[in-house]
Amino acid sequence: MLIVMQKDATPDQVTAVIRAIENRGHTARPIPGGARVSIGVLYNEGAVDASVFHDMPGVKEAIPVTRPYKMVSREFQPHDTIIRVGNVNIGGDHLLIIAGPCAVESEHQVMTIAEHVKKSGGDILRGGAFKPRTSPYAFQGLGEAGLKILAKAREAFGLPIVTEVLDLACYDMVEDYADIVQIGTRNMQNFSLLRRAGESKKPVMLKRGMSATVDEWLMAAEYILTEGNPNVILCERGVRTFVRHSRNTLDLSAIPVVRRESHLPVIVDPSHAAGFRDQVMPLARAAAAVSAHGMMVEVHHAPETAKCDGGQSLLPEQFDQLCRQVRSIFEVSRNAE
Amino acid sequence: MLIVMQKDATPDQVTAVIRAIENRGHTARPIPGGARVSIGVLYNEGAVDASVFHDMPGVKEAIPVTRPYKMVSREFQPHDTIIRVGNVNIGGDHLLIIAGPCAVESEHQVMTIAEHVKKSGGDILRGGAFKPRTSPYAFQGLGEAGLKILAKAREAFGLPIVTEVLDLACYDMVEDYADIVQIGTRNMQNFSLLRRAGESKKPVMLKRGMSATVDEWLMAAEYILTEGNPNVILCERGVRTFVRHSRNTLDLSAIPVVRRESHLPVIVDPSHAAGFRDQVMPLARAAAAVSAHGMMVEVHHAPETAKCDGGQSLLPEQFDQLCRQVRSIFEVSRNAE
Amino acid sequence: MLIVMQKDATPDQVTAVIRAIENRGHTARPIPGGARVSIGVLYNEGAVDASVFHDMPGVKEAIPVTRPYKMVSREFQPHDTIIRVGNVNIGGDHLLIIAGPCAVESEHQVMTIAEHVKKSGGDILRGGAFKPRTSPYAFQGLGEAGLKILAKAREAFGLPIVTEVLDLACYDMVEDYADIVQIGTRNMQNFSLLRRAGESKKPVMLKRGMSATVDEWLMAAEYILTEGNPNVILCERGVRTFVRHSRNTLDLSAIPVVRRESHLPVIVDPSHAAGFRDQVMPLARAAAAVSAHGMMVEVHHAPETAKCDGGQSLLPEQFDQLCRQVRSIFEVSRNAE
């Protein structure tokens, strides 16, 4: 934290701020010179509450300086985290492709789609058994029956599975079936759920909140790491902005920022960012071009009948073409770093 | 839903869209005339997935028309909901004032502040025993010990209490102590928690999510009402925007919009919107001026030592002045409606 | 500017940053201690380009510290600027009320509305003769004929007039007729226009850009002051956010922030923020409640026939009620400061 004093701040006002810093157990270091005095706050554990100083006489501004996260930081662990799921590496030089339907609807549906995913070279199968829905009147998922269908597809096609957990009540069950447990965008700051994920042995895919900063997202991951689970995959899925032509605005600059700040793998979900099929293909290619560690896309063989997000699901032949494109683009992009 | 066709759409394309609507169980009504054909979708239960039609040949746009909520709507219940807590009416012609510390820190702290709140004419005491914190290293609340302190203050000063519930695991306990259970901004779309709140007899204060539309906020309330609990108080607390001079941007136009759309009472939290003490007073007055049903503000007798949000807490004498101001302003504003 | 080094930055990296600061003509002051080194940049004129340092080896972050504006700052001039127009004070303890139609449509229209404005106690008449319109097919204003009508109304009712200038080409003409020249939201960073306004003797009303920070807004005012015109009135009119229930989101916390940072008067335009009549009244009251120096509202005696923004114009009887309400609220609020 840096506290910037007004130009005409009196020595007494400076002294009062120094005392307030010391009363909170930190070290104050005044920086004289220039047109005004500033005061650095040192040796603080975690973030210092800037608003406390904002209102003291003579203070112009209180500016946070150090980042609040630790274990997720590249300063804490300089080398990339690589997570092994089945025989797939997540976080290294392999472009991870996760694909499948938005929601598990039936065994026939999942088996049909899984076969396409496998054939086109997808690495992992996705599918929701517990669905977070804005409306209580919308389809809420098949629950455990859905998880069983996913497990069957895993056995049949050798694809690990990722599926979403909604709350503490269903965590044990989801953890039993899934290879990767997904925490959705609306739960990014569900701290009890993050703590529970930290006690799990299973890798966690943590989607970015709809209006979360990268700092808040990394702090959410920090909750999981501090409880003992180092296997977190971050997933950018678009943020909410004034823009109306897509469901969300995909924030691709978050990828180089996360790769610079953290050692955790970071992938992209272009389907939920776009909301419309004709935007998903270009955004998925863009994800490979910014050197994300992978992507997760929705695929459906009969999207016009899908119970959820049909309009943003790729057709199997589109997915097939996509896989070839993104692997080429990733190769071209990787050589650049 | 209204589906707008391109100007050069062929009759076959129009027919295909009509068939797709009917296949999903809805009624299609083509609207000829003008420069292009549009097709209305009628008799749908809940929202229709617009993205499904977006990609069909000849379609220009698919536009949602009817609102997805029912029970919270003024069309469903024309008269205002009034909730009785202790001997306070929430939702009528009385301006509700809730005040107290951000977090329960000690019995001495809560009793001191509660006495001030009572003396200045506050209606309800607030205080957090379970705190949602961005950082795992920040103070997380006293838990049940905090709830006991709040209960003691209720007994001493006759003030009903509102306190936040974080997850399913602590709902029973919070419900036992609280007069109103608060669901925080990060949990606005925690659907399991909303369902649990719907099974409760205790009124629920539902804060707006950081980037939730009013529609999504009302849909979250709908989850609670559909489970059987009609006593929901909505609380606007600012939304996330590009603005950096305040913690959030208070969206005061949401108040007349909610009052028009819904019968539920709606209050304002200027403290979390502002983040800085010198903005809290003006925003609290503004809340009364837009005819919100009330407000919730943070008060602390020694904010520079507060474990949480000290910089946005009002001093007792500021709160006292505020109460007089907002009651006058509410009176002036009410006569206007 | 403060440059924060990585924890493991080498002494050579620190030296390189110091040299880069000095090469740009500034003074570098290293701040040792704590877990990492930071380096302050002192004696810089204007803002330092943070991005230059961001990419140097060993640098974690470059954080701007001092504000870039000077003449508009309260540090430069501690007392409030008060602008005298006709016999109205703008910026003092009087709540300024500006009202009138969105666009000048006819002499009859302007005279009818001006009479209502005068009768209800409005201070200044507004009306657009040159209209900035999103669409080239929309009504673009009456031009000089419109200015003449406004001048006639000024003469008839003794109301000073404010009207918008669109470009350099029409500045001389607008300046001849207007008492206050308005620079609209889309022109807030039209720097040639700002410079021209700086050379004028007429007061300028500078509306905030649709997505401008308060800093950028004050910098735009700085352009006017540096050219020699000290009479700038700032006008908050809502910012663009994800919210869809109002045309813009009124950022009322900007009022206390501007009053703290600058000596210039600051008013509110609730009509353009809301976009809907039923939101204008509550937001106008809120403007008085946050102690803005005044407000500008649209009034029309026959809004359903208006050529522009009819749906957000108040009826004369609504305006009359509003004037009484906001003057009461301003009085209640002022005593609080």
Place this chain on the structure above:
Amino acid sequence: MLIVMQKDATPDQVTAVIRAIENRGHTARPIPGGARVSIGVLYNEGAVDASVFHDMPGVKEAIPVTRPYKMVSREFQPHDTIIRVGNVNIGGDHLLIIAGPCAVESEHQVMTIAEHVKKSGGDILRGGAFKPRTSPYAFQGLGEAGLKILAKAREAFGLPIVTEVLDLACYDMVEDYADIVQIGTRNMQNFSLLRRAGESKKPVMLKRGMSATVDEWLMAAEYILTEGNPNVILCERGVRTFVRHSRNTLDLSAIPVVRRESHLPVIVDPSHAAGFRDQVMPLARAAAAVSAHGMMVEVHHAPETAKCDGGQSLLPEQFDQLCRQVRSIFEVSRNAE
């Protein structure tokens, strides 16, 4: 426009709305059936003002349906516009690469950079002679001297030049020197400037406003086309959001949306979107991956001494690598469409 009535709207209220539509010269078509009546507005020229109907008794909502633009629309001209500048095609199957310094600083600087741009296969040289700067104290450009330097570089290297015009006063001069005239983000809704651009014979590059919707951006282009200049190149450069890790948030989904809605070529400026060099390369690759028609990037041989935006300028060797990457990625992506 579609006007949705409340469920309990009376026949008289419906009739009143129909009459109001007809009074404004449009055709009203009631759509009975379903749970409520809706009324379509037909045969309107340009946009209908929704706010006028919002407040009528019995009206629930007024929803705009048709897009307000015409000449820029793909419905108006189905085939792509291709603009020929020198021997470069803009808008076809060639990926346009524009590069150069942010600001023209000296002949030596421009000639050095232009040589690099030429050698790496850039198509067009950029450089600002008139600079829009947030601060009046920042470097404002060399003016005509800068334009002469650009013209010299064009002659020496055979690269067409694009440079920004700031206002009406300098349009003639900029037009004389430039091959493409750039209208910057802060001028996107400077309607006088757009009209002047429409009278020019020179192609115009129109950057998206900082918080403009795609509709508003296309309407701005419509101003230019209606005046007679069909050669408009759109340029996406990031929009303002709550995100703080990049200068703006690049909205790449705008590219497929513009390509669907309009026949005009659309390129991407990753430099201004990012603001930091280490984000520019990935975002430039992403621009090629979403099949933009090209990109504009800042290049500087000595960015640490640049007078403007040094921290986001690529080094010549980075630019060289980028050219090879983006041409490969564009090839891979194009085959997909």
